[in-house]
Amino acid sequence: MRRSMQSIFDICLAAAIGFAALALPGPAQAQVDYPNKPITLMVGYPPGGLSDLTARAIAGAAEKVLKQPMVVLNKPGAASSLQMGLLAQAKPDGYTIGYIPSAAAVVMPQVEKVNYDTLKDFTPIVNLFNYAAALVVRADAPWKTAKEFIEHARKNPGQVKYGTYGAYGTTTIVMEALAKDLGIRWDTVPFKSDADAVVGLLGGHITAAASASMYAPQVRAGKLRILALMSHERSPEFPEAARLKDLGHPLVAEGFVGIGGPKGLPAGIVKKLEDAFAEAIQDTAYQELLKKLALQNQFMRSREFAAFLPETYRQQAELIKKSGVTQ
Numbered sequence: 446m447r448r449s450m451q452s453i454f455d456i457c458l459a460a461a462i463g464f465a466a467l468a469l470p471g472p473a474q475a476q477v478d479y480p481n482k483p484i485t486l487m488v489g490y491p492p493g494g495l496s497d498l499t500a501r502a503i504a505g506a507a508e509k510v511l512k513q514p515m516v517v518l519n520k521p522g523a524a525s526s527l528q529m530g531l532l533a534q535a536k537p538d539g540y541t542i543g544y545i546p547s548a549a550a551v552v553m554p555q556v557e558k559v560n561y562d563t564l565k566d567f568t569p570i571v572n573l574f575n576y577a578a579a580l581v582v583r584a585d586a587p588w589k590t591a592k593e594f595i596e597h598a599r600k601n602p603g604q605v606k607y608g609t610y611g612a613y614g615t616t617t618i619v620m621e622a623l624a625k626d627l628g629i630r631w632d633t634v635p636f637k638s639d640a641d642a643v644v645g646l647l648g649g650h651i652t653a654a655a656s657a658s659m660y661a662p663q664v665r666a667g668k669l670r671i672l673a674l675m676s677h678e679r680s681p682e683f684p685e686a687a688r689l690k691d692l693g694h695p696l697v698a699e700g701f702v703g704i705g706g707p708k709g710l711p712a713g714i715v716k717k718l719e720d721a722f723a724e725a726i727q728d729t730a731y732q733e734l735l736k737k738l739a740l741q742n743q744f745m746r747s748r749e750f751a752a753f754l755p756e757t758y759r760q761q762a763e764l765i766k767k768s769g770v771t772q
Contacts, residue, residue: 479539479714483514486704487532487543489525494610494638495576495658495738496525496544496702499731503573506728510721521637524611525549526559533561537707539714542570547700548614550754551761556613556770564755568710571722572703572745572753574735576658577676578616579686580607581669583646586653591673591692594653598629605631608642608651613770615761616655619675619689619698622768626694643669657700661739675699682739696764701743701757703750719746 486504490496497519504515520528529549535541550563561567580591588594598605609616612635624631634650636642639657646654647668654660655675663669664683671686675698680686689696704722706715725731726744735742745753 477713479717480511480513482540483516484508484511484539485516485518485541487518487520487528487541489520489522489528489544489546489549490610490638491519491521491641494640495740496546496638498734498738499573499702499740500544502728502731502734503722503725506725506731507721510724511717523549523557523559524553524613526553526557526561529553529563529567530560532705533566533707535707537568537709537711539706539710539718542704542706542718545569545703545705547702547757547761548611550703551758552613552615552618552765555758555762555765563758566708567705568708568715569747569750569754570704570706570710570715570718571747572701572743572750573722573726574740575699575701575743576738576740577674577678577680578619578655578657578698578700579660579674579676580620580653580672580689581643581646581656581660581664582653582672583649584668584670586670588672589670591687591689594672595627595629598624598631599627602630603632605652606634607631608634608636608645608654608656610637610639610642610657611635614655614657615698615700616657616675618761618764618768618770619696620655621770622696622764623689623694625767625769626696655698657698658738658740662737680739701753703745705750715747 486500488496488500500517504517508515525546526549528543532543553559554563617633639659642654643656643659645651660669664671671683674680674686674688676688677697
């Protein structure tokens, strides 16, 4: 009799829980069930570059945690601002998220007209990593130091062509600020991605590259030479490399890559995603990729990333003003 009463109680309890779940409003129920189908992770650069490689690595690790596929969708164009615009217009249900890179988040809106507001139109989820850019030349180039390279540029105005990713990346802003400081003139050659800029340099199509991080494997292979790092701190991997600040130019091109969704993304979904990415960044393959590309693991959860964005936006505004690059 006691076992029978217990069975009846268990059945009633299960039924009550089931009815309670059915009674949840639509958005709340969606958060409980999330995710129950594949998630799209948009990337604003073409395949093969820094953003694409890291996105595929982190997506592969995150989908193991979330138990649903995470599909990387490349939407290249306008230094990732095309993808950012699409992300801003997406449905805030957690099934369309995207990369939030520094160029599109804190540079492009201040130098060109874009169809999104970085500080209003997105829900920050996590920051994944930061990177320190570098001015690099081919290993067989005649310039051994940044001083020699700058002197060459001074004597040959307009003859030096440096490659960078997009027309208004953080590296472009630093290079133009440096030229303004030095009173010299060189030409920017924008490429679709950082990887393309490095390939262009290796092929001899440009004089130098202001590279975000795709330079690192080529420096290790002895194909490229670092003239100056655009970082606050010295590189533990390339300790002999001078920084621009060591040369008397306190200019820094340290970018970031985070992940966000459109504004209005429910808190429950944000929590599930940030927890999943917090676990995913421990993945061995992802960590090895960060090391290969000399990327700095600077993981931030949603609240910290949300506070970081406006402060970085303000700092970038000062650098843009100094560079003379305006709308």
